[in-house]
Amino acid sequence: MQSQVVTRDEWVAARKALLQKEKDLVRARDALSSELRALPMVKLDKDYKFHGPEGSVVILEDLFGGKDQLIVYHFMFGPDAERGCKGCAFIGEHIPDLRHLRSRNTSMVVVSRAPFDKLDAWKKKIGWTFPWYSSEGSDFNYDFHATIDPAVRPVEYNFSDAAELEAKGLKWNLAGEQPGLSVFFRKDGVVYHTYSSYSRGLDHLLGTYQLLDMTPLGRQDGPQGPAEFQLKYEYDAEA
Structure with a gap:
């Protein structure tokens, strides 16, 4: 422009x-x-299990790490994928030093359905330090609409059902792994779901976009949006 x-x-x-x-x-x-x-809260009645380091198996309450609030980023990395979604990786690049959140009684973790060892290997390759757990074998992704499979749950993404998604031309949201963020609150040993956001609702997590929005050329996005940014090791390979 x-x-x-x-x-x-x-x-x-x-x-x-x-x-x-x-x-x-x-x-x-x-x-x-x-x-x-x-917003009102919903009491959770399932003990979701997650796979972590050294073969550990933990429940959702454990992910709070002693804090009262928990933010979960739903990272698109399915069981059969060789690497995670590049758009989610761009969001991963913007996860802050988690000590800042912990100083405000809040923990944050990333969750995907791929096996933990695969997640951990890719995390180390990129150089991330945030906690990343596998929900493999759990209903967690399905219940919070981060994995869409009509054989498991009726299709719903970003609070729209299958017919609404098709009417909007969002056919890629009808199946498979999807990006999202969910927030949970813990009180007296009970865990509540308080918030979830998906799709463009995640834009404000991206500091790179906020900076580019202040420039004359703007985001300069193509059709793949944030997935067009390179991974850390891809930039390094060009250096």
Whole structure:
């Protein structure tokens, strides 16, 4: 996009007009965040099992790591895949130093259906340090709509059923692994599901996009969106 060239005074006037819209958006986001925190919760009645390091098997409550809140990123890496989804890998690059979250009584883990050893090997190849667990053999992915299989659960992704997804032209969401994020809260030994987000609802996790959005050229995305970014070792191979 070619921007118009103007005088400094004209630029300041245009910037002030945009600044007001930015402030309105921040206030709207603050209000939305307040509504999000006030969402009702659903008590969980399953002891989901996860596979972790050294052959360990843990339940969902263990993933809290002693904290009261847990964020789970549903990473697309199916049992038969040789590597994880590149779009999810781009999100993985934006997971912060988890000590910041822990200082706010919150833990974060990544969960996929691939066997733990496969997840761990790929994680080490890329150089990630976040906890990554396998939900292989568990209903976890299906119950939270991160794996779609009509033979297991009725199709639902991003709170839309199969007919709604087809009407929107989102046929790739009708089966297989899907990206998402879910939040859980623990109180008095009981675990509750409080929030889930999918698809474009994950955009605000991507600091690279937030920076590019402030530039004249923007995101420069092709049809594959975040999956077009390279993995760390692919960048290294080009150096």
